[in-house]
Amino acid sequence: MELSVSMKAIVKRFGRVQALAGVDFDLRPGEIHALLGENGAGKTTLMNTLYGMLPPDEGTIAIGGREMQFRSPQDAIAEGVGMVHQHFMLVPTLTVAENAVLGERGGPLLRKRDLAAVSERLAELAARYGLDLDPGARVWQLSVGEQQRVEVLRALYKGARILILDEPTATLTPLETERLFPKLRTLAAEGASIVFITHHLEDVISWADRITVLRRGERVGTLRPSESSAGELARMMVGRDVRLMQVVAGERSVSGTKEAPREAPVLSIEGINADGDRGTPALRDVSFSVAPGEILAIAGVEGNGQPELEEVLFGLRAPESGRVSLDGSDVTGTDPADRLRLGLGLVPSNRYRRGVIRELTVAENLVLDRVGEPPFGSELRMNRREMAKQAEELIRRFSIQVSGPDQLAGTLSGGNAQRLVLARVLSRELRCLVAAQPTRGLDVGAIEFVWEQLAAARDRGLAIVLLSTDLDEVLSMADRCCVIYRGRLVAHWTREELDRERVGLAMGGAKEPAVAAPAVASREI
Amino acid sequence: MSVSQATARLIAPPRLSRRLRAILASAGAVLLSLVVGGLLIVIAGGDPLSAYRSLLDGALGTPYGIGQVLVLAIPLVIIGLGLALAFRGRVYNIGAEGQLFMGALASGVVAILLPVGFGPLLIGLAILAGVVAGAGWGAIVGLLRAHWGVNEVITSLLLNFVAILIFTYVVRRPLRAPGSPDLQGRAIQPEAALPALPDLAVHIGLFLALALVPLAAYVMARTPFGFRVRMLGFNAEAARTAGVRSGRMVVGLMLISGGLAGLAGALQILGVAERLDPGISQGYGFTAIVVALLGRLNAVGVLLAALFIALLQSGGQAMSVIEGVPYAIVLAIPGVFVVFLLIADRLARSY
Numbered sequence: 001m002e003l004s005v006s007m008k009a010i011v012k013r014f015g016r017v018q019a020l021a022g023v024d025f026d027l028r029p030g031e032i033h034a035l036l037g038e039n040g041a042g043k044t045t046l047m048n049t050l051y052g053m054l055p056p057d058e059g060t061i062a063i064g065g066r067e068m069q070f071r072s073p074q075d076a077i078a079e080g081v082g083m084v085h086q087h088f089m090l091v092p093t094l095t096v097a098e099n100a101v102l103g104e105r106g107g108p109l110l111r112k113r114d115l116a117a118v119s120e121r122l123a124e125l126a127a128r129y130g131l132d133l134d135p136g137a138r139v140w141q142l143s144v145g146e147q148q149r150v151e152v153l154r155a156l157y158k159g160a161r162i163l164i165l166d167e168p169t170a171t172l173t174p175l176e177t178e179r180l181f182p183k184l185r186t187l188a189a190e191g192a193s194i195v196f197i198t199h200h201l202e203d204v205i206s207w208a209d210r211i212t213v214l215r216r217g218e219r220v221g222t223l224r225p226s227e228s229s230a231g232e233l234a235r236m237m238v239g240r241d242v243r244l245m246q247v248v249a250g251e252r253s254v255s256g257t258k259e260a261p262r263e264a265p266v267l268s269i270e271g272i273n274a275d276g277d278r279g280t281p282a283l284r285d286v287s288f289s290v291a292p293g294e295i296l297a298i299a300g301v302e303g304n305g306q307p308e309l310e311e312v313l314f315g316l317r318a319p320e321s322g323r324v325s326l327d328g329s330d331v332t333g334t335d336p337a338d339r340l341r342l343g344l345g346l347v348p349s350n351r352y353r354r355g356v357i358r359e360l361t362v363a364e365n366l367v368l369d370r371v372g373e374p375p376f377g378s379e380l381r382m383n384r385r386e387m388a389k390q391a392e393e394l395i396r397r398f399s400i401q402v403s404g405p406d407q408l409a410g411t412l413s414g415g416n417a418q419r420l421v422l423a424r425v426l427s428r429e430l431r432c433l434v435a436a437q438p439t440r441g442l443d444v445g446a447i448e449f450v451w452e453q454l455a456a457a458r459d460r461g462l463a464i465v466l467l468s469t470d471l472d473e474v475l476s477m478a479d480r481c482c483v484i485y486r487g488r489l490v491a492h493w494t495r496e497e498l499d500r501e502r503v504g505l506a507m508g509g510a511k512e513p514a515v516a517a518p519a520v521a522s523r524e525i
Numbered sequence: 526m527s528v529s530q531a532t533a534r535l536i537a538p539p540r541l542s543r544r545l546r547a548i549l550a551s552a553g554a555v556l557l558s559l560v561v562g563g564l565l566i567v568i569a570g571g572d573p574l575s576a577y578r579s580l581l582d583g584a585l586g587t588p589y590g591i592g593q594v595l596v597l598a599i600p601l602v603i604i605g606l607g608l609a610l611a612f613r614g615r616v617y618n619i620g621a622e623g624q625l626f627m628g629a630l631a632s633g634v635v636a637i638l639l640p641v642g643f644g645p646l647l648i649g650l651a652i653l654a655g656v657v658a659g660a661g662w663g664a665i666v667g668l669l670r671a672h673w674g675v676n677e678v679i680t681s682l683l684l685n686f687v688a689i690l691i692f693t694y695v696v697r698r699p700l701r702a703p704g705s706p707d708l709q710g711r712a713i714q715p716e717a718a719l720p721a722l723p724d725l726a727v728h729i730g731l732f733l734a735l736a737l738v739p740l741a742a743y744v745m746a747r748t749p750f751g752f753r754v755r756m757l758g759f760n761a762e763a764a765r766t767a768g769v770r771s772g773r774m775v776v777g778l779m780l781i782s783g784g785l786a787g788l789a790g791a792l793q794i795l796g797v798a799e800r801l802d803p804g805i806s807q808g809y810g811f812t813a814i815v816v817a818l819l820g821r822l823n824a825v826g827v828l829l830a831a832l833f834i835a836l837l838q839s840g841g842q843a844m845s846v847i848e849g850v851p852y853a854i855v856l857a858i859p860g861v862f863v864v865f866l867l868i869a870d871r872l873a874r875s876y
Contacts, residue, residue, distance in 0.1 A: 335765075341768075353763065354766040355766070357764070360755070364752070371752050377749065379748070379749055379750070380748060382748065
């Protein structure tokens, strides 16, 4: 049978970074094919080359046996390729039917009669594939799951026979997730070929016909779920090679030999339930505590509640229920200003959104949270001289590459911006630090620096909560480790019990009753 | 200097040149808007050069003319300073007109009814009442935004109408001037009238306005409060993460900008109209928005912009009488100016 898609030796570079290093991928008619890999493995990039969003630097793409060179998604759509992005591309105030014809080149006027025909066609498609949608409904009234069906329906309306879904379950509730895959199965049975990108092992094993695993821009292998196991997939995903373990080898001896702390916890949360931005539950009954001188890593892949946890811990998001305590006192209802004063620090996961203010200078950014406090002046006057002195010192101590303290923070590279954030946070009197994705997007040298700083802070007696999607980071830094999956803490290990494969498995959602502890609440510290 | 330092310097030139570029952009915008204004005058059948000359003559030719420019500039400076501060924090208070009227009303009521014989005390109380009323009217907007996220542009804009209607009601009913058929409120007690400078006929609120300029400049540039306002304006999320309480800041900025608008209203009653008069504002609360933007949210800039617009408006009346050019054209010039300023701003930033 002719292959729906055949991609050969696809290479894609972004500057000096090679995102895809000669990847082969093929898709058969009527199959559901899972594309599996860690963050940054190149899954989305590969599919974007197929969808015409990114031209590959090398390699060939054939659709139905004919070689193609897509210059834009329009070209790909014309050949029957449709893509549903992780973040939906819908106009909330328009109806389903209006969204379906968005971007179509027709006459200058959109006639009611034409739209009626579109609605009819959409209703027909929806009925045929069991997508169950009202073409006249306005998108803002729809749930996330329904919006996703609108995207699928729109792709079908545009004639897609090859459907790419990028992280389809990332924003769905578990119930919606359960409903999605049977519908995809119906589609496939009707002859469509489906690729879905994911890092959830559970979805892959239950629903894929074939699985292709990518790691760091290379294809590790393609196999059937029946030939494989969650364990093997996890191993393939994360690899046995240890990328950065050597970097902190020196530090490891310090962190590794540390005895489990017996002091009272600095920060603890109990039974936290919180909603995400869309109002769907993001955290369910999360409990843990962290003591002075230890790093508690909360590992997890994207879309499982880490950002919400970060926000709840720092008072940026109010939980629906549960309790946050700092040094024994309840701080659940307090804001970041209060928590800063109590000695909580945050290295935010999005450093440009929360960490630095681009329009202000490096010197100003280094004391953002301390203006008006001695020695940086009083409420009546800022002491610019002290601020400059502090900046000079921190720039030196944290090796921030700048032309001077007056350089605007917006011109710093990612690594330097992160050094700035760390310098500010760690130069305060702290009891506890929440570090969220502290090395995301950094190069090896910067990663090493951040890890050293965190380890040093821990050794000074700080309690550190490390939220990370990076397995290497978790394995290198954690004194204890939990995994967050779909909003719940699903496992807990001490440093000695840490095992790459088991952590990887748990991050992918595979159930492993042998280690899965209900939650850490039961742990007495 | 290393290569990376050199490139860093290229990307972020020292601060002075940034300021210089901003000044050049403003000056270019002034020039272009005067040219466009001149074109409009030609279209209306006038001679631009002589029209501009009669504008300048009218505005600055006599001490009285200068005085009128200053009288016009006083509310614009005072309100403009408050708005500049609020806009820095991205609190878009469009309700200064209403806050001005509430301030005028409160201060008028005090100045009419409070039986205090000692002038300075009465004036002080009347001004205080104006500030408090304006601040309170602004605080409504701030509280709505801080607690329920209600867009302050809409609430502050709509509260303008409410305030003006309340003012008009009071003028027509409870405090109507006895025997006056039209919209004339009662006159204030003579002790409450602000003294005026002899030749210029400018009330001494001028000194208050002038004193507020350096004060505002200091608050904006030197105090932690001014710094937090900028943080909030640049990146509200990062500000919050760094411990800035945005709700309190929003309410605070509405209190300050509303209070200053109320102060301007009080001065209009005590120094200009000397009675409750719906004609105390020619849309100053709105013109002050232009003043704040033209002044680039900078205290000295606000002073200059207020003087510029006051000069145009005051001299424009003379010009339209002498040259027969419609006054509306004069009023169009600041509008054209804002457009050019925004364009120049954009260009200055991209080069």
